[in-house]
Amino acid sequence: MTPTATPLQWGWAQARWALFIGAGTLFANGTPFGNDPGAGWFNALVYNVLQFGVPLVLAVQLADAAVDARCAPPMLAYGLATLGTVVLGVWGVAPALWPLLGKAPWWTSLNDWVLAATTLGWHALGVAVYAQRRFSQRAQRRLEQAQRAQQAHEQALAATRLLALQARVEPLLLFERLQRIDGELRDRPERARHRLAALIALLRAQQPHLDAARSTLGRELEAVDAYARLQSQDGHHTERLHLAPLEAWSEHPIAPLVLLPLVRPLLALPGLWQLTPTPSAPGQLALRLQALGPDPDTAFHAAAQVPLALLNERLQAVHGPGAALVLDRDGPLPAFVLQWPQETPTP
Missing domain, CATH: 3.30.565.10 (Histidine kinase-like ATPase, C-terminal domain)
Structure with missing residues (x-):
């Protein structure tokens, strides 16, 4: 998840991030959605990857593009990306997956709210760390560019002085x-x-x-x-x-x-x-x-x-x-x- 010229991209890097986010969300929440013990954790991982991993990767890319284009302040852009991922995942993606992956018989709407609250907290923390690291890297690149420009200016000035001295x-x-x-x-x-x-x-x-x-x-x-x-x-x-x-x-x-x-x-x-x-x-x-x-x-x-x-x-x-x-x-x-x-x- 790095800033790019195209707002939305998908490849192996994004797929690995989606898998990592889904597995991390499953581990943090500890809420498998499968029915039988053998396939429960696999179903739970698929749920979390499709429910939270993929949407968050895409949402953060959109937030990156909005921040880079100065269309929205960082707090608003990344906050909406996190909130939108949770809302879409809990009440949009999950119901769409029930016919394919099944639904635990004990799952209720209260569990949806608990899942949304805990996931929002973990995702907010992760996105905040990502945004801070991204801003630090950008600031470091700007500093290095400024230093290179200053060095080039000083070298050009030194060459001009030597040319004048040589003349x-x-x-x-x-x-x-x-x-x-x-x-x-x-x-x-x-x-x-x-x-x-x-x-x-x-x-x-x-x-x-x-x-x-x-x-x-x-x-x-x-x-x-x-x-x-x-x-x-x-x-x-x-x-x-x-x-x-x-x-x-x-x-x-x-x-x-x-x-x-x-x-x-x-x-x-x-x-x-x-x-x-x-x-x-x-x-x-x-x-x-x-x-x-x-x-x-x-x-x-x-x-x-x-x-x-x-x-x-x-x-x-x-x-x-x-x-x-x-x-x-x-x-x-x-x-x-x-x-x-x-x-x-x-x-």
């Missing part, structure tokens, strides 16, 4: 790169043009789209690729950072200001790194940023410069506690594993 141009970085480009224009104009194109691509990737509530993996990788080209020897290739093709993941949301701040300290020191997808738990996406050498000490020193606590804080602010950035120190060379919940890509 800020670092004056020192811009000045250093422009100064380097200016110096290369005299001796290596082709390299200077490549480096300027990488700088423009980096600045463009860091600017939030007008309709974007959060960043995507493809956009963050564009910023990483542009920064790697900006740091490269010729300004055109990313010889120190190898990025695996991730076109299938490009539209998946990811927290801004995580991948680029992860890569920057690593490229500040000599060494080779590779970013690839890695197996993860169902419903998760995971990337592995693996050091390729050549010097393990330098690689571990560079990995130690990454602000892990800050990046984890940003990740979890946007994706919740299921996201994490972990430094793997167990191998001969360090590696970072980034995982976050898979969300539906924004169309």
Whole structure:
């Protein structure tokens, strides 16, 4: 007996409830209606199931629908369901069953009133417990929905703040790169043009789209690729950072200001790194940023410069506690594993 879109339903669940209510009513009242001892209790059970079990299951479904539709207050709806079941069962269903199941010769109208009174008490208690449990479950579901909505709002707000922070141009970085480009224009104009194109691509990737509530993996990788080209020897290739093709993941949301701040300290020191997808738990996406050498000490020193606590804080602010950035120190060379919940890509 759970709230459904259709007011009246009947299946195995409802049949089990009807049997349970009928048996419970028989046990509580202790009034078998059969004539001979052998078949008495079976007849009594059939009477109670058809007399009270089936009507109460249907009546409570109607009461649920009325309460959900705000057509009646709960006390009135469930009270009428209980009273209607008893009245219909004692003075409607029972007489209709007499030709089929028989009637005890000692049964009188006074017994009808006693049965109605005792059954009304037991059914009122049972329906009250059911209604209270149903309201508690609904309140718990509403609370969980409100908590999920609040969490989603906080995560969206965190993503917006990070996008705004990412859009800020670092004056020192811009000045250093422009100064380097200016110096290369005299001796290596082709390299200077490549480096300027990488700088423009980096600045463009860091600017939030007008309709974007959060960043995507493809956009963050564009910023990483542009920064790697900006740091490269010729300004055109990313010889120190190898990025695996991730076109299938490009539209998946990811927290801004995580991948680029992860890569920057690593490229500040000599060494080779590779970013690839890695197996993860169902419903998760995971990337592995693996050091390729050549010097393990330098690689571990560079990995130690990454602000892990800050990046984890940003990740979890946007994706919740299921996201994490972990430094793997167990191998001969360090590696970072980034995982976050898979969300539906924004169309």
